[in-house]
Amino acid sequence: xxxxxxxxxxxxxxxxxxxxxxxxxxxxxxxxxxxxxxxxxxxxxxxxxxxxxxxxxxxxxxxxxxxxxxxxxxxxxxxxxxxxxxxxxxxxxxxxxxxxxxxxxxxxxxxxxxxxxxxxxxxxxxxxxxxxxxxxxxxxxxxxxxxxxxxxxxxxxxxxxxxxxxxxxxxxxxxxxxxxxxxxxxxxxxxxxxxxxxxxxxxxxxxxxxxxxxxxxxxxxxxxxxxxxxxxxxxxxxxxxxxxxxxxxxxxxxxxxxxxxxxxxxxxxxxxxxxxxxxxxxxxxxxxxxxxxxxxxxxxxxxxxxxxxxxxxxxxxxxxxxxxxxxxxxxxxxxxxxxxxxxxxxxxxxxxxxxxxxxxxxxxxxxxxxxxxxxxxxxxxxxxxxxxxxxxxxxxxxxxxxxxxxxxxxxxxxxxxxxxxxxxxxxxxxxxxxxxxxxxxxxxxxxxxxxxxxxxxxxxxxxxxxxxxxxxxxxxxxxxxxxxxxxxxxxxxxxxxxxxxxxxxxxxxxxxxxxxxxxxxxxxxxxxxxxxxxxxxxxxxxxxxxxxxxxxxxxxxxxxxxxxxxxxxxx
Amino acid sequence: xxxxxxxxxxxxxxxxxxxxxxxxxxxxxxxxxxxxxxxxxxxxxxxxxxxxxxxxxxxxxxxxxxxxxxxxxxxxxxxxxxxxxxxxxxxxxxxxxxxxxxxxxxxxxxxxxxxxxxxxxxxxxxxxxxxxxxxxxxxxxxxxxxxxxxxxxxxxxxxxxxxxxxxx
Numbered sequence: 001x002x003x004x005x006x007x008x009x010x011x012x013x014x015x016x017x018x019x020x021x022x023x024x025x026x027x028x029x030x031x032x033x034x035x036x037x038x039x040x041x042x043x044x045x046x047x048x049x050x051x052x053x054x055x056x057x058x059x060x061x062x063x064x065x066x067x068x069x070x071x072x073x074x075x076x077x078x079x080x081x082x083x084x085x086x087x088x089x090x091x092x093x094x095x096x097x098x099x100x101x102x103x104x105x106x107x108x109x110x111x112x113x114x115x116x117x118x119x120x121x122x123x124x125x126x127x128x129x130x131x132x133x134x135x136x137x138x139x140x141x142x143x144x145x146x147x148x149x150x151x152x153x154x155x156x157x158x159x160x161x162x163x164x165x166x167x168x169x170x171x172x173x174x175x176x177x178x179x180x181x182x183x184x185x186x187x188x189x190x191x192x193x194x195x196x197x198x199x200x201x202x203x204x205x206x207x208x209x210x211x212x213x214x215x216x217x218x219x220x221x222x223x224x225x226x227x228x229x230x231x232x233x234x235x236x237x238x239x240x241x242x243x244x245x246x247x248x249x250x251x252x253x254x255x256x257x258x259x260x261x262x263x264x265x266x267x268x269x270x271x272x273x274x275x276x277x278x279x280x281x282x283x284x285x286x287x288x289x290x291x292x293x294x295x296x297x298x299x300x301x302x303x304x305x306x307x308x309x310x311x312x313x314x315x316x317x318x319x320x321x322x323x324x325x326x327x328x329x330x331x332x333x334x335x336x337x338x339x340x341x342x343x344x345x346x347x348x349x350x351x352x353x354x355x356x357x358x359x360x361x362x363x364x365x366x367x368x369x370x371x372x373x374x375x376x377x378x379x380x381x382x383x384x385x386x387x388x389x390x391x392x393x394x395x396x397x398x399x400x401x402x403x404x405x406x407x408x409x410x411x412x413x414x415x416x417x418x419x420x421x422x423x424x425x426x427x428x429x430x431x432x433x434x435x436x437x438x439x440x441x442x443x444x445x446x447x448x449x450x451x452x453x454x455x456x457x458x459x460x461x462x463x464x465x466x467x468x469x470x471x472x473x474x475x476x477x478x479x480x481x482x483x484x485x486x487x488x489x490x491x492x493x494x495x496x497x498x499x500x501x502x503x504x505x506x507x508x509x510x511x512x513x514x515x516x517x518x519x520x521x522x523x524x525x526x527x528x529x530x531x532x533x534x535x536x537x538x539x540x541x542x543x544x545x546x547x548x549x550x551x552x553x554x555x556x557x558x559x560x561x562x563x564x565x566x567x568x569x570x571x
Numbered sequence: 572x573x574x575x576x577x578x579x580x581x582x583x584x585x586x587x588x589x590x591x592x593x594x595x596x597x598x599x600x601x602x603x604x605x606x607x608x609x610x611x612x613x614x615x616x617x618x619x620x621x622x623x624x625x626x627x628x629x630x631x632x633x634x635x636x637x638x639x640x641x642x643x644x645x646x647x648x649x650x651x652x653x654x655x656x657x658x659x660x661x662x663x664x665x666x667x668x669x670x671x672x673x674x675x676x677x678x679x680x681x682x683x684x685x686x687x688x689x690x691x692x693x694x695x696x697x698x699x700x701x702x703x704x705x706x707x708x709x710x711x712x713x714x715x716x717x718x719x720x721x722x723x724x725x726x727x728x729x730x731x732x733x734x735x736x737x738x739x
Contacts, residue, residue, distance in 0.1 A: 118585055119585075119588065122585075122588065122589060122592055123592060123596050126639070127639040128585075130584070130585070147639060179639070180642060180734050181581050181639060181640060181641060181642040181734075182639050183735065303637070304633050304636070304637075305630065305633035305634050305636075305637055307633075308626065308629060308630075309630060312626075
């Protein structure tokens with residue numbers, strides 16, 4: 001079948017099973033947009049800014065495990081998309097970004113809206129392509145999806161010059177592909193499993209440290225199986241929240257800079273750290289020189305480059321974490337009689353003592369709304385089953401600490417790049433994938449303004465997400481650091497002029513609410529969630545001085561957490 | 572420690588910038604980098620000379636391997652290998668200095684490959700150390716300009732760099 005390049009693009013997306021493409025048109029992409037107009041198989045979602053398109057595709061990908069897809073034009077189209085591509089890259093999210101490019105004969109001549117898309121995206125993509133021939137479109141798109149989804153996932157950019165999309169070629173979507181330079185991921189060797197399980201069975205102070213790789217590999221079930229077999233304490237990273245349910249007695253909270261005291265102390269004192277799909281990043285480890293001094297490190301990851309990058313592994317296993325966990329469980333079943341819960345008694349006694357400090361404690365106030373209180377009530381009102389996106393800052397940490405996730409793919413935040421503006425467009429992407437679920441964006445008055453234009457997209461496509469704006473009139477995390485480390489010199493962390501968020505929401509055609517009293521929080525949430533078909537923007541006026549505790553400050557280790565003033569201390 | 576890493580790279584546009592970009596974005600050292608096609612026209616072979624402790628070299632190799640265009644790589648310095656670099660040096664020579672120059676050239680197994688009035692181009696191929704030595708011997712003369720190719724190398728004997736067989 002002879003088709004134009006533009007039709008081949010759209011047909012290839014259909015072949016990949018793509019439901020939604022998030023994008024924004026422009027000159028170099030117009031042939032492709034015309035091809036979209038000719039079909040109904042793949043739906044194009046028109047956002048209001050290309051950054052929103054990438055975050056929406058990202059939210060779609062994170063909540064489904066499928067590949068998010070983006071279409072933008074050349075020049076500013078792709079430069080606007082870069083922040084969202086980098087966000088996906090840092091968190092290993094599968095995404096394919098198609099960008100229009102100026103016509104081939106114009107490339108290199110500083111044509112209108114020309115930018116070297118392959119060059120500018122190179123540091124923040126898993127791979128990228130510039131298509132040179134209409135005959136290569138289908139196979140390149142096939143490769144792009146394959147690379148984005150396999151191994152350690154990540155974004156892949158396909159840049160397509162405009163003239164190529166007008167050229168005609170025979171369309172035949174390849175069924176197979178061979179890429180000699182992109183081999184299948186390594187598989188674990190039987191002996192590696194035996195050695196790892198042996199280390200588990202003899203550990204007296206073990207901890208399971210599970211990260212975003214569990215989410216990427218959909219390895220929640222075998223992980224939970226292993227945790228219940230072994231009875232080991234388990235901590236999740238910010239990216240791995242939900243891997244073990246917050247209600248599981250073996251779950252001791254998130255670890256890292258704003259993790260629980262017990263999770264960080266357990267990491268520090270452990271004799272065996274079982275790192276599963278996690279990468280020992282700086283927000284997790286604190287300073288490296290006093291990181292877990294007595295621990296043997298068992299590190300499982302699909303990406304060989306994270307092994308020994310920050311922390312040297314004693315038992316490295318490079319393979320898909322789900323396959324490894326299944327193999328661990330089989331070996332543990334075989335050696336069931338060697339599992340000795342007695343070995344862990346003293347360790348659990350110690351952990352319970354740390355837990356008794358209640359490190360997430362905060363003072364409930366009846367006059368001013370505490371942000372933590374809003375998140376706790378949000379959990380209650382949504383039954384803990386909502387998809388929660390967040391932006392970046394204090395509200396992100398409060399959501400991570402207090403929402404209490406029961407499953408993976410529910411907590412959607414920019415952990416690696418820390419992109420303000422992520423939350424609202426990500427929630428749009430989630431809502432497209434989960435029409436009947438509660439989708440909430442927990443944000444702050446700083447972050448929300450970075451992509452607030454997407455309220456219009458929410459209106460156009462009837463996306464009744466709920467926006468929880470924890471409004472403390474400060475860039476809260478910046479203010480907190482300035483309080484702790486800059487002698488309260490609040491340089492440029494206060495926004496003197498904020499919009500009337502109720503009027504703003506209404507201007508976009510949504511419902512706005514402002515909540516100023518703690519006693520109104522629960523009622524307002526119930527009222528908002530009862531409005532099933534409306535986007536409700538809830539502006540919670542919260543305590544300006546509230547800080548995120550506990551905290552590992554710069555230069556400190558896991559065992560040196562700063563607790564909230566007035567906290568209990570160990571006797 | 573100095574390492575010579577040989578890389579087989581898909582002969583695609585942009586492949587070179589992926590490698591050089593990786594080195595700059597992650598702060599790895601590059602002493603020299605050369606790249607040219609191989610007898611297989613779909614592959615280029617790149618030779619990177621870099622320095623770093625074992626941990627850094629391990630990361631460099633892993634990060635290189637992650638690049639989709641990298642088909643295979645090998646640190647040829649971990650075992651026996653042959654290393655070569657070509658150097659061209661343009662020297663201004665007075666008549667009375669010619670004999671001294673010829674003596675130096677001969678002792679290094681180098682050659683005078685281009686001659687014009689009072690300007691010679693000396694050419695030599697050898698290990699990077701040998702090239703360093705030649706250059707310091709010529710230091711007293713009047714070096715007008717010079718160029719080094721950067722090192723290339725092959726592992727000795729049975730060790731070869733080739734694309735691993737794909738097992739599906």
